[in-house]
Amino acid sequence: MDYDSEDDFLFLLAASALALRKKPKKNRTKRKLWIHPIVMERNKKGYFNTIYKEICEDPENFLNFTRMSKESYQELLLLIQEPCTKANTTMRESISVEEKLLITLRYLATGCSFVDLHYAFRIGKSTASLIVQEVCKALWAHVRQMAFPVLNAEKWMEIAEGFKKHSNFPNCIGAIDGKHIRLIRPSNSGSMFYNYKNYFSMVLFAMCDSNYLFTYIDVGSYGKSSDSGIFKNSTLFEKMVNGTLHIPAAAPIEGDATTDYPFVIVGDEAFPLLENLLRPYGGSNLTYNKKNFNYRLSRARRYIECAFGILANKWRIFHRPINVQIDLAEDIIKACCVLHNFVRVRDENRSDNIEAGTTYDNLTVDSFSRGNPRALNGQDKFANYFVNIYPLEWQNESI
Incomplete structure (x- = not known):
């Protein structure tokens, strides 16, 4: 495009910049809550602190709930304890490895969704996904050699x-x-x-x-x-x-x-x-x-x-x-x-x-x-x- 003068070019450039500045911004959804009310009640009403405490007293129910005996569960817990342990922070307390393992076993045993885990264990949906991935990786990395025989x-x-x-x-x-x-x-x-x-x-x-x-x-x-x-x-x-x-x-x-x-x-x-x-x-x-x-x-x-x-x-x-x-x-x-x-x-x-x-x-x-x-x-x-x-x-x- 040809311009009659340098001033005309600068004028158009300034007008374009002003139009871009006045372009309305997209409305961003503001975060209403730092912690969802359902998650806030995790320590009181979540599966880990209610149903799990009850089934621990009955070996048959424990086997049905976790797909393994309590002895096997405790052995498995020790094997993944170190890689799955997270430090507490000033903002919040970390989820224990025992609860992480229980969440993962219920997900694998029932085929439920992360939304179901969200309501049952009162944790965030994305948190449930991250926990399942973390525990599954730990099981493969730290239990595989014990579970699969050496073929000699x-x-x-x-x-x-x-x-x-x-x-x-x-x-x-x-x-x-x-x-x-x-x-x-x-x-x-x-x-x-x-x-x-x-x-x-x-x-x-x-x-x-x-x-x-x-x-x-x-x-x-x-x-x-x-x-x-x-x-x-x-x-x-x-x-x-x-x-x-x-x-x-x-x-x-x-x-x-x-x-x-x-x-x-x-x-x-x-x-x-x-x-x-x-x-x-x-x-x-x-x-x-x-x-x-x-x-x-x-x-x-x-x-x-x-x-x-x-x-x-x-x-x-x-x-x-x-x-x-x-x-x-x-x-x-x-x-x-x-x-x-x-x-x-x-x-x-x-x-x-x-x-x-x-x-x-x-x-x-x-x-x-x-x-x-x-x-x-x-x-x-x-x-x-x-x-x-x-x-x-x-x-x-x-x-």
Whole structure:
């Protein structure tokens, strides 16, 4: 734009500045209260100072309210005491670690919202969210090593004995699968978390033993990812390939002292066939040996499905879509897996609900790689063993 003189330009510039100065400011909502009246009554009417004091006197009610015994609760409290302790200030007194743990356990156990915690414990909604995140992070950082076993040769042998006893599958050292954890659609995520079941989710990929205890977990994969893709990108697969999982060498098993059988992890048809990973035979026109193998493998594989069921029924946060940020959702899933193992070892007796009549009718044909010759040889060895050396009385009725 051309101006007749420098004075005209300065005049316009000054007028523009004056117009901007006179532009009305947006009305800001003034804070009415420093502390909400509901929160002010926390020490008198909050759950921690009312109901919690009562249930502490009844072991059965305490177990129902916190999903663990009082002894386990106190042990857990000691483990996270230091990282979750905050200093009091001149403005207000900090929330105790015991109350923080109780708030988090109720959130995970009931699947309630932060608004529900706000009214029940009389704390701010944002405070409830921060407490849950803080405690979940502390559980993963300070209880994980106690909850998850060190996977060495000795531990693998112990797990193998459990599967042999409870599922009649010798040399089995774990069952693997993935579980979709339902989420409210994450912001700016596109379709990455949208899975083949037509909802948004994050995948919990896990391995368990015959006591339904998780021995390995991988959390955070997109819902659109397949189980096989997650497995191939996991540290479990990496260690299996480079030989650092410390899996025992192939060895003879009961009834066949002349043949070496590999120690194997069992999975469904979504996984590849590897030397230390077995999956069902694919196809519809299977021989008797292959049908029987698929049945016997399904009995061992169901342990991971049962473990997921136990996890979701105890920590009912998984009964609804989780409505939090992705990072917090990941912390919640990890914390629940830690609590699952921690509580199961201390407070629960093993309940084997895998029935002898379990069939493999729900298995579907998959087009994944058939595996290398050594893997196929291991699969055929077990198929022959389950028919000719170690048959079960009821297996013919089940296939």
